[in-house]
Amino acid sequence: MAAMEQPTITSAYRSVGVTFDSLVFKSAVMRECLRLAASAAARDVAVLLLGETGTGKNLIAQSIHNASPRARGPFVSVNCSAIPDSLLEAELFGAEKGAYTSSDRLRKGKFELADKGTLFLDEIGDMSPQSQAKILRAFEYKEFERVGGESTLHADVRIIAATNRPLEDLLNSGKFRTDLFYRLNEFTIHVPPLRSRREEIRPLAERFVVECNERLGTKVKGLDAEALAKLEGHPWPGNVRELRAVIKRGCVSAQGEIIRARDLLLTLAPDTGKLLPAAPLSGDLSLAALEKKHIEQVLTQTGWSKKESSQLLGISRPTLDRKIQEYGLIRPSSARDE
Structure with a gap:
């Protein structure tokens, strides 16, 4: 091409x-x-x-x-x-x-x-x-x-x-x-969706590590147990594309040959260090509500950088723009300009 x-x-x-x-x-x-x-x-x-x-x-x-x-x-x-x-x-x-x-x-x-x-x-x-x-x-x-x-x-x-x-x-x-x-x-x-086939998270992550080593020149050999547990517990609203983006970031961030939990940019519950559950115990239990919350958290974490957020979520920029409009998400005035 x-x-x-x-x-x-x-x-x-x-x-x-x-x-x-x-x-x-x-x-x-x-x-x-x-x-x-x-x-x-x-x-x-x-x-x-x-x-x-x-x-x-x-x-x-x-x-x-x-x-x-x-x-x-x-x-x-x-x-x-x-x-x-x-x-x-x-x-x-x-x-x-x-x-x-x-x-x-x-x-x-x-x-x-x-x-x-x-x-x-x-x-x-x-x-x-x-x-x-x-x-x-x-x-x-x-x-x-x-x-x-x-x-x-x-x-x-x-x-x-x-x-x-x-x-x-x-x-x-x-x-x-x-x-x-x-x-x-x-x-x-x-x-x-990836959440209904969690047994594939580990082999997919390992495939993406090999892919990053070949394309980016990294020397990562794998992930530690805590990192794998975080991957397997994540709800993955962006599915396999999101997993690939997370592994890519982990390969680049890793300070040695092993990706550790801290190298993965996954949304965490405030002050607990625990992953958010795949769905809240009360309130709106729909996938749309989970996706809205996840997109909003990623946008907040990146300072509303749509380029970085779409890469992390594993979706295209037009799709992110559509979802922002669909869910009525408001860009804060304090967000940085792109």
Whole structure:
């Protein structure tokens, strides 16, 4: 992938190394999830991945592609939440030279780039109904026109879509088109959150330590017992992506070859040194309430640095902005400017 590309927005891969064999899993729920994914890979159907942010939906999508008859074709990934509506049509379908004031060359869209391969529409639940309407025809009939063009183009594309939002609520509120949902919903897979497969926390942490040593040049050999206990007791609202960020920080912070509890930046209860429980004993017990509290604590701890907070939480900056607005979090006047 070229250095100038922005992987948080859109990336196209001609060959992807992620396979089912390379994924870390030990739990029964994850084993069943991947069994369904492997079954879907062999059949040329649309796949809808449902799961919280950071659970590994992108990796499962890549694994499905690499186990499918389309494995020799491209895998093209688009983060729908990061593309403004005004740019979506050109991003997906391309634009002819002169279509825009600054358009000085023909630009191929992601549908065209994914021909004979797989198009992964990540966070499709964040798309506006207007944007959903634009992709329905290309999805259903495999034909489209570039912006500013007159010729109808065709692309043989398999669609895998993913969202961390409750589609049933979006459908009931009219924020997600029913016709697009039925077209996507040929094969649905629920990706479990990390808190429901805690036996995978340790092997994932060990994998991320190796990854950090290779990429950052650190010399960490592992984690001590107290650090592992903290990891296994954490609620992980950011799931595997959050765990990776915590291990990365631990590898950088470690003063020796072992990551200790103090090297992990995890939210602690005031003055107790104990991890907050996964849910309070009273009051609102919903995951949304826990996520709101956790995001607010991380923002407070980083002085409301959205860049640092999104990295620690393991989510994109646009997703953090959306959650701040969704939960009504108010930036204090004393917070530092970014």
